[in-house]
Amino acid sequence: MIGYILRRRYRIIEQLGSGGFGETYLAEYPEDLPVSPKYRCVIKRLTRPQTPDLDTKERFRKEAAILFKLGKEHSQIPELYDFFEENRELYLVQEFIEGHDLGYEIEKGKPWSEADVIQLLQEILEVLAFVHQNNVIHRDIKPLNLMRRYSDNKIVLIDFGIIKEISTLEVNAQGKISSTVPIGTHGYMPSEQFHGHPRLCSDVYALGMTAIQALTGVSPQELRIDPETLEVVWREKAQVSNLLTDILTKMVRYNFRQRYADADEALQTLKQSGLLSLTFTTSLKRIKINGKYGYINQMGRVVILPQFDDACDFCEELARVKIDDKWGYIDKRGKLAIYPDFDEAWGFSEELAIVEINDKYGYIDKTGKLVISPHFEDAGSFSQGLAWVRIAQHEHYIDKTGRVIY
Structure with missing residues (x-):
C-alpha cells in the first residue's frame, strides 16, 4: 500500500499497524492539489466482514457517523475527516495525533506517584464521560490507545472498538448478523465483554486496570486473580491511600453490577473524595x-x-x-x-x-x-x-x- 493513492486524494506513506481487524496507515493529502507541505492523516482499512454488502455498508455508515459526532464535539477525540469504499474495501480517514501513546510512560517496574495517577484518572474519565453520555462504549481502553498530544500535553482517546466490530460480523445459523470475536485486550477487558456483552462499565474496568498498571508498574496480565472471588489482587504492590484504593477496587470489580455504572459516576466519586486536591501540587x-x-x-x-x-x-x-x-x-x-x-x-x-x-x-x-x-x-x-x-x-x-x- 505504500505510495498508493486512495480516492485520488490520500497518498499512503507509512504503515502504522495491522491486526485481525484491518490495517492502519499514515497518509498525506491533498494529493490532487498543488499544496506544500501536505497535511497528514490516519487511514484505517477494515477487514471485509462475512455479511451481505448492504448490511455492511449500512453498519459502516452508522458507526462512522458516531465517530464523526464524537470527534467534532470533543477536542480529545480524533476528528473523522472522511469514510468511503474503494475496490470493495472500507476506509476511515481520521485526524493524525502528533504525540506518543502512554505505553511510553507507563513502564514495567516504574510506578507513578498517586497524584499523577489521580490526574490521569480525572482527565480520561472526563473524556470517557462524554463518550458514555452519547451511549458509546470504547471497548479497548489501554495505554496504547491513550495518546499524549505534544501540542498541549493532553491525552487523546483513540481506536474506538465500534468500527473494529464491523470486521467481526457474520450471519449466524438463525440468519441474524452478530459479532464473532470479542473486541478488547486481554488483561484490560472484563469478563462480560469477553463473552460478547460489553457495557459502559466495561470501559470503567479497563481504565481502572490502566490506572493500577501505572500505580504498580505491573501489567494487568501479570497480576494475580483470586481463585475464589475472581477479583484482581493488586493492593500489595502499591503504596496508595485508602481513598484511591477504594475507587480503583470498585472500578475493577469482577461483577459488573458492583462497579461504577459509567465514567461519570466514577468521576463524581473521584471529585467528591477530595483526592483531586493532591493534583494541585503535582509535577x-x-x-x-x-x-x-x-x-x-x-x-x-x-x-x-x-x-x-x-x-x-x-x-x-x-x-x-x-x-x-x-x-x-x-x-x-x-x-x-x-x-x-x-x-x-x-x-x-x-x-x-x-x-x-x-x-x-x-x-x-x-x-x-x-x-x-x-x-x-x-x-x-x-x-x-x-x-x-x-x-x-x-x-x-x-x-x-x-x-x-x-
Missing part, C-alpha cells in the same frame, strides 16, 4: 518542541525551556532527563540536581532511584550518591521499604541497605 508536565523536551505548568506555560534529548515526568521533586546519551536529574527550576552520568535512570520512589551503569542496575539517593552498587541483572522501584531485583536469573527482594530479604 510539571513535559512537552516536546522542535525535537527537544521541556516542561509546562498547569496553565500550559513553558517554565523549563525545551533543551533535553528526552525527559520524563517529575517524581518526588526531581525529573530524569537525557543529555548527550546520558541520564541525569533536574529540579523544578530546570537546574541539574544530579549530573547525567547514567546509561539509563528511573524515577525516584521512597527517596531512591534505579540507575543503569554498564548493563547492571543499582540505586542512588537524591544527592546522586550510589547507595546500592550496580550489580543486579534487573531491578524494580522501592515500595514499602522493599524492591525486587534479579540476581543470577532469580528474583529476590532487598531492603534499602541492599540486603537480600528473601
Whole structure:
C-alpha cells in the first residue's frame, strides 16, 4: 500500500499497524492539489466482514457517523475527516495525533506517584464521560490507545472498538448478523465483554486496570486473580491511600453490577473524595518542541525551556532527563540536581532511584550518591521499604541497605 493513492486524494506513506481487524496507515493529502507541505492523516482499512454488502455498508455508515459526532464535539477525540469504499474495501480517514501513546510512560517496574495517577484518572474519565453520555462504549481502553498530544500535553482517546466490530460480523445459523470475536485486550477487558456483552462499565474496568498498571508498574496480565472471588489482587504492590484504593477496587470489580455504572459516576466519586486536591501540587508536565523536551505548568506555560534529548515526568521533586546519551536529574527550576552520568535512570520512589551503569542496575539517593552498587541483572522501584531485583536469573527482594530479604 505504500505510495498508493486512495480516492485520488490520500497518498499512503507509512504503515502504522495491522491486526485481525484491518490495517492502519499514515497518509498525506491533498494529493490532487498543488499544496506544500501536505497535511497528514490516519487511514484505517477494515477487514471485509462475512455479511451481505448492504448490511455492511449500512453498519459502516452508522458507526462512522458516531465517530464523526464524537470527534467534532470533543477536542480529545480524533476528528473523522472522511469514510468511503474503494475496490470493495472500507476506509476511515481520521485526524493524525502528533504525540506518543502512554505505553511510553507507563513502564514495567516504574510506578507513578498517586497524584499523577489521580490526574490521569480525572482527565480520561472526563473524556470517557462524554463518550458514555452519547451511549458509546470504547471497548479497548489501554495505554496504547491513550495518546499524549505534544501540542498541549493532553491525552487523546483513540481506536474506538465500534468500527473494529464491523470486521467481526457474520450471519449466524438463525440468519441474524452478530459479532464473532470479542473486541478488547486481554488483561484490560472484563469478563462480560469477553463473552460478547460489553457495557459502559466495561470501559470503567479497563481504565481502572490502566490506572493500577501505572500505580504498580505491573501489567494487568501479570497480576494475580483470586481463585475464589475472581477479583484482581493488586493492593500489595502499591503504596496508595485508602481513598484511591477504594475507587480503583470498585472500578475493577469482577461483577459488573458492583462497579461504577459509567465514567461519570466514577468521576463524581473521584471529585467528591477530595483526592483531586493532591493534583494541585503535582509535577510539571513535559512537552516536546522542535525535537527537544521541556516542561509546562498547569496553565500550559513553558517554565523549563525545551533543551533535553528526552525527559520524563517529575517524581518526588526531581525529573530524569537525557543529555548527550546520558541520564541525569533536574529540579523544578530546570537546574541539574544530579549530573547525567547514567546509561539509563528511573524515577525516584521512597527517596531512591534505579540507575543503569554498564548493563547492571543499582540505586542512588537524591544527592546522586550510589547507595546500592550496580550489580543486579534487573531491578524494580522501592515500595514499602522493599524492591525486587534479579540476581543470577532469580528474583529476590532487598531492603534499602541492599540486603537480600528473601
